[in-house]
Amino acid sequence: MLKPKLFSILKHRKTELTKEQVMKDIIAGMVVAIIALPLSVALAIASGVTPEKGLITAIIAGFIISFLGGSRVQIGGPTGAFVIIVFGIIADYGLEGLTIATIMAGLFMILFGLIRLGGVIQYIPYPIVTGFTSGIAVVLFSTQVKDFLGLEITEVPSDFFGKWGAYISQIDTVDLTTLVVGGLSLLIIVLWSKVTKKIPGSLIALIVSTAFVHFFDLPVKTIGTEFGDISRRITFVDFSSFDLSLTTITALLRPALMIAFLASIESLLSAVVADGMIGKKHQSNMELIAQGIANIGSALFGGIPATGAIARTAANINNGGRTPIAGMVHALVLLVMMLVLMPLAKLIPMTTLAAILVVVSYNMSEWRSFKAIISSTKSDALVLLLTFSMTVMFDLIIAIEIGMILAMVLFVKRMIESTDFQLITHQYFEEQADESFGEDMPTVMNKNTVVYEITGPLFFGVAQAFLDVLNELHTDTKTLILKLTHVPHMDATAYQSLVSIKKRCEEEGMTLLLAEVKEQPLALLEIKQFCQDASVVIFPTVQAAIDHRAF
Secondary structure (H helix, E strand, O other): OOOOHHHHHHHOHHHHOOHHHHHHHHHHHHHHHHHHHHHHHHHHHHOOOOHHHHHHHHHHHHHHHHHHOOOOOOOEEOOHHHHHHHHHHHHHHHHHHHHHHHHHHHHHHHHHHHOOOHHHHOOOOHHHHHHHHHHHHHHHHHHHHHHHHOOOOOOOOOOHHHHHHHHHHOHHHOOHHHHHHHHHHHHHHHHHHHOOOOOOHHHHHHHHHHHHHHHOOOOOOEHHHHHOOOOOOOOOOOHHHOOOOHHHHHHOHHHHHHHHHHHHHHHHHHHHHHHHHHOOOOOHHHHHHHHHHHHHHHHHOOOOOOEEOHHHHHHHHHOOOOOOHHHHHHHHHHHHHHHHHHHHHOOOEHHHHHHHHHHHHHHHOOHHHHHHHHOOOHHHHHHHHHHHHHHHHOOHHHHHHHHHHHHHHHHHHHHHHHOEEEEOHHHHHHHHHHHOOOOOHHHHHHHHEEEEEEEOOEOHHHHHHHHHHHHHOOOOOOEEEEEEEEOOOEOHHHHHHHHHHHHHHHHOOOEEEEEOOOHHHHHHHHHOOOOOOOOEEEEOOHHHHHHHHHO
């Protein structure tokens, strides 16, 4: 049932919304808003848009995600994962293209939820998720080097290797004052958690560095010197000048799918992590629909793509948030901050924002998971490294496409290796001789009857090996018994191989018997009317099949 979690909680408000819990949610929302303020500004600038657009995203999308979402504690807003994507879309299609692509992505996400794809998206292989997340972290870090060091580079190349080539060639232009302020900000962010975890280190670094630069009048680039005055207004986007032709929509289809796919993965991963922290379960399809509506809402007011933010969601939980009220309060507090504090934001040093995003990049890198996967199986390590490399060198969609293809190929290979065809005739007739027949019967029966046990799924990958069973039969074999006890699944290709085996048996005067067929293969055989001509008989046990031929 598609129903926002907030509505379910309101239905049971007597037990869910006690005064104590509501107060905890309000406090948690305020704390998360303090955390989100510098992050939203930094992520907007890194994405290639003006600072207020990050706050607009956190306010509009954050409120909608909490109000309509399928999670109790999800906090939505701009995230580091989208920086590279948004920057690339703006470079290719401009702000108008980003707005259209974000709205299209929102529609895709709503569709994903309506057709119940929430559960499917969660099954993307872990090495792929770790690979592209780590790749995005590396690329995000790369975008912050210029501002952190104060390098004199007019235009930074868009590709990864081009960026680092420019940095290395201009390393002699490092501004020591900028580096000191950035280094101080980085130290505060890293070490502040040892003082207290109630107030985020990023906010303290922002306040201290801004005051330091302002009062000592240091020659450090700030938001004001780069962007001028920052707007405090939230207005509806004027679409009258937009190119909404079919050509434009078609061109933006791939970027929109990229946003929708990443937003879906990020939001559901965040919701799963949150479930583990609070011992509850989210509604994945409702969450996708809410995320879609939130992205449309963000775009309509000039914001950028949004998704569930794992770090902010965890902060919400750790501060007592247990209902969507916390996320809604977070959005409203951010609105007040934007209206009151935005004039002061132009004093924030660019190097401080770079330091904040360096820490975000480190937290996104998942280097411990990366290291663990590398040291696990060769196939998982290969998928991880390929996805990571493609993300860094090309883009996220190419990385996921290639990673998924490789993961599927390796999965099929493992399934092929797990399916076994074993001759077990001798085993069964020894048992018969002991139980029912005289000493001579096993020799006679063994000469004319062959029993094969198949273990593992019968699918297209093992179809040829299935057919090869016939090549191992003796010319005087009269009965072939296939034991399918451990065959959980049979696909259409394997079924066609079974049909071929049946025809060969008929041509060579052999009888084909099936025994111990599981539910799915049996249902397929019945649908296909495999046994309708009585040339093939299915028995509940191998022993029953042997007894049938014996008499």
